[in-house]
Amino acid sequence: MNFSFSPETERFRQDVRQVIADVFTREMEEAYHRSGTFDCPEVNRALAERGLLERGVPGLGKGDPIELWLLYNELEKAGVPTDALATTMMVAGVINHVGTQEQKDRVLPGVLRGEQLICMGYSEPDYGSDVASITTRAVRDGDEWVINGAKMWTTMAHVADWVILLTRTNTEVPKHKGLTMFILPMSTPGISVDAVPTMSDERTNATFYDDVRVGDECVLGDVDGGWHVMGVVLSFERGVMGNTNVGVPLLRHFRHWAASVGVADDPVVRERMARIAIDNEVSKLLTQRAAWLAAKGELPGVEGSMTKVFATEAYQKATKWLQQASGIAGLLHMGEPGAAGDGRVEFDARHSPVMTIYGGTSEINRNNIAERHLGLPKARR
Amino acid sequence: MNFDLELSPDQQAIDELFTTFFAKESPPSVARAAEPRGFDAVLWDKLGAMGAPTMAVDGATLADLVVMAEALGRAIAPVPLLEHLVATRVVPDVEGIATVALRPAVDGVWSLVPAGAIADVVVGVDGDELVAVRSTPPGDGPRNHASAPLADRSTVGERTVVGPATTAFLDEWKALTAGALVGIASAALDLGVEYAKARIQFGVPIGAFQAVQQGLAELPGMIDGARLLTHKAAWAPTDGVVDTDDNDVAQRGALASMAFLFASDVAAHATDRSLHYHGGYGFAEEYDIQLFYRRARGWSLVLGDPAHEALALADRLFA
Numbered sequence: 001m002n003f004s005f006s007p008e009t010e011r012f013r014q015d016v017r018q019v020i021a022d023v024f025t026r027e028m029e030e031a032y033h034r035s036g037t038f039d040c041p042e043v044n045r046a047l048a049e050r051g052l053l054e055r056g057v058p059g060l061g062k063g064d065p066i067e068l069w070l071l072y073n074e075l076e077k078a079g080v081p082t083d084a085l086a087t088t089m090m091v092a093g094v095i096n097h098v099g100t101q102e103q104k105d106r107v108l109p110g111v112l113r114g115e116q117l118i119c120m121g122y123s124e125p126d127y128g129s130d131v132a133s134i135t136t137r138a139v140r141d142g143d144e145w146v147i148n149g150a151k152m153w154t155t156m157a158h159v160a161d162w163v164i165l166l167t168r169t170n171t172e173v174p175k176h177k178g179l180t181m182f183i184l185p186m187s188t189p190g191i192s193v194d195a196v197p198t199m200s201d202e203r204t205n206a207t208f209y210d211d212v213r214v215g216d217e218c219v220l221g222d223v224d225g226g227w228h229v230m231g232v233v234l235s236f237e238r239g240v241m242g243n244t245n246v247g248v249p250l251l252r253h254f255r256h257w258a259a260s261v262g263v264a265d266d267p268v269v270r271e272r273m274a275r276i277a278i279d280n281e282v283s284k285l286l287t288q289r290a291a292w293l294a295a296k297g298e299l300p301g302v303e304g305s306m307t308k309v310f311a312t313e314a315y316q317k318a319t320k321w322l323q324q325a326s327g328i329a330g331l332l333h334m335g336e337p338g339a340a341g342d343g344r345v346e347f348d349a350r351h352s353p354v355m356t357i358y359g360g361t362s363e364i365n366r367n368n369i370a371e372r373h374l375g376l377p378k379a380r381r
Numbered sequence: 382m383n384f385d386l387e388l389s390p391d392q393q394a395i396d397e398l399f400t401t402f403f404a405k406e407s408p409p410s411v412a413r414a415a416e417p418r419g420f421d422a423v424l425w426d427k428l429g430a431m432g433a434p435t436m437a438v439d440g441a442t443l444a445d446l447v448v449m450a451e452a453l454g455r456a457i458a459p460v461p462l463l464e465h466l467v468a469t470r471v472v473p474d475v476e477g478i479a480t481v482a483l484r485p486a487v488d489g490v491w492s493l494v495p496a497g498a499i500a501d502v503v504v505g506v507d508g509d510e511l512v513a514v515r516s517t518p519p520g521d522g523p524r525n526h527a528s529a530p531l532a533d534r535s536t537v538g539e540r541t542v543v544g545p546a547t548t549a550f551l552d553e554w555k556a557l558t559a560g561a562l563v564g565i566a567s568a569a570l571d572l573g574v575e576y577a578k579a580r581i582q583f584g585v586p587i588g589a590f591q592a593v594q595q596g597l598a599e600l601p602g603m604i605d606g607a608r609l610l611t612h613k614a615a616w617a618p619t620d621g622v623v624d625t626d627d628n629d630v631a632q633r634g635a636l637a638s639m640a641f642l643f644a645s646d647v648a649a650h651a652t653d654r655s656l657h658y659h660g661g662y663g664f665a666e667e668y669d670i671q672l673f674y675r676r677a678r679g680w681s682l683v684l685g686d687p688a689h690e691a692l693a694l695a696d697r698l699f700a
Binding site for chain 2: 001002003004005006009066073077245248251252255264267270271273274275277278280281282283284285286288289292303305306307309310363365366367369370371373374375376377378379
């Protein structure tokens with residue numbers, strides 16, 4: 001095994017770092033905590049201008065998932081929000097994988113310039129983990145499709161230019177076989193967006209689709225082939241596209257704060273910091289493995305599930321330990337005098353619960369590992 | 382050369398050789414039969430015939446040796462091959478079995494040395510020197526959790542000064558032991574999965590119940606993570622980077638410590654889960670999982686309280 005990067009990959013890393021150093025400021029970080037929109041368009045555009053954005057997207061540009069990992073790793077370390085970017089680039093990869101040439105020409109250029117965002121409409125108010133049961137309908141009407149329904153957790157819908165939408169097109173077949181994916185502009189008449197505030201500053205949304213009319217050019221993949229498209233999405237989402245190394249900046253912020261107030265010499269705290277550093281390293285290696293498999297042309301579905309389960313649960317443990325180790329200072333918000341790690345300890349403790357939920361709950365991912373990796377019998381549910 | 386997690390052709394050959402060898406020559410019944418002393422001289426001679434004890438001298442790298450270590454751990458083979466190989470990377474020309482003392486001598490005694498009951502030569506720190514001492518092994522030691530051939534050894538004997546006191550050989554021991562613990566964890570998971578598929582309760586295999594599935598399904602990621610960490614420790618240079626702020630740790634000592642601590646936890650957890658899903662049979666001497674359960678703990682706790690190792694790691698990481 002070789003755990004080092006080629007000079008070219010290292011240059012890519014340095015280029016990404018340079019963009020962050022040139023563009024990202026503490027004021028931007030504070031601004032997105034205030035607005036609830038965890039996106040940094042300035043960084044997205046600067047990455048695109050220097051040709052760094054598309055390099056890691058599966059099938060696009062250089063298409064090296066190791067570079068993709070490096071990109072998110074650098075952004076996460078610096079505290080640049082990756083949610084909007086990761087979602088967008090993931091869908092870009094899917095469009096590239098299953099879309100028509102016309103769709104690629106229509107959607108990808110704006111996205112790859114860092115100017116446009118894509119949000120994801122899969123979950124519904126009544127169907128989350130059981131996403132194959134969704135009820136948003138797309139019905140044929142002449143040359144058009146008419147879409148009606150509601151989606152939940154469509155984060156970034158209020159600023160996104162596109163939505164990738166899972167719909168039911170056939171009710172006469174088993175639930176997995178009657179789904180169709182669409183990619184359509186958020187400006188299409190009939191779409192409305194309601195804010196859903198969350199406990200961690202970030203805004204998500206409920207979106208509603210009332211007689212939304214689109215043509216066949218918006219069908220992504222095959223009609224009734226939506227489940228296959230979901231499989232491609234999830235294999236990109238879990239474990240490769242960010243959110244698995246957020247323990248690194250958390251530990252850094254805590255440690256520098258702890259050193260400044262004298263807590264960092266406490267052996268109990270030091271043992272925990274060492275164990276968090278181990279978990280961070282393991283999370284990194286598992287993420288790199290998923291990226292490496294993807295780089296070889298494999299879809300690391302099971303490995304992505306392993307990565308996500310481990311990394312997110314380890315992160316939750318870290319947020320708990322470090323908030324406790326911060327004592328009362330671990331309760332103070334960003335911007336309050338004396339807040340541990342400038343308030344990031346408290347923020348991460350508040351943010352971490354969602355990590356084991358979105359992108360597939362830990363339970364769904366464990367089901368995936370149990371059946372597809374361990375070969376255990378189909379579960380009795 | 383870019384990032385690559387494939388085993389090298391040499392490592393693949395080592396993996397195949399030792400996996401096949403241990404599967405044939407050291408099924409769990411061999412470990413069981415070697416209890417309580419924890420040493421099978423016949424198995425050791427067979428390893429000698431295939432050149433295993435001189436692997437390090439013959440040019441195998443630490444990265445090659447961790448591949449062998451995992452195969453040994455999977456078989457919980459009752460032979461001191463890891464200790465011997467670490468010792469021969471310090472003193473290449475050894476007659477008989479060599480081992481390493483994990484703690485400096487106190488009043489002329491290395492306490493509870495791994496393979497101390499049977500080794501002809503002990504390499505360890507005595508005062509400000511690293512020494513190799515040849516003396517007659519006691520043959521037996523105190524009965525212990527993992528049925529390992531532990532014993533106290535004196536620093537008195539045919540004594541060679543190797544150099545100034547160092548802990549570099551301990552880093553290699555931690556990396557190889559981490560490899561063996563990954564093997565134990567992986568074998569324990571396999572035993573648990575096999576049992577869960579075969580054991581029928583309420584008319585179905587217990588592996589069809591989600592409660593059991595979920596408990597088993599969290600293990601593969603941890604085991605794979607421990608394996609990757611162990612391989613990274615073996616790959617890393619001794620003077621590599623340590624910068625946790627930058628998510629960059631590429632130094633053998635720090636990574637070996639991480640791998641040892643993490644693999645210890647994973648092996649303890651995997652054997653615990655697997656034993657539990659065996660129900661009462663897991664606790665019965667007749668079933669193999671208890672052999673793995675005890676070794677998962679015994680093979681790691683010989684270094685001492687893991688909290689102390691974690692604190693030493695903190696010093697390396699956060700100095």
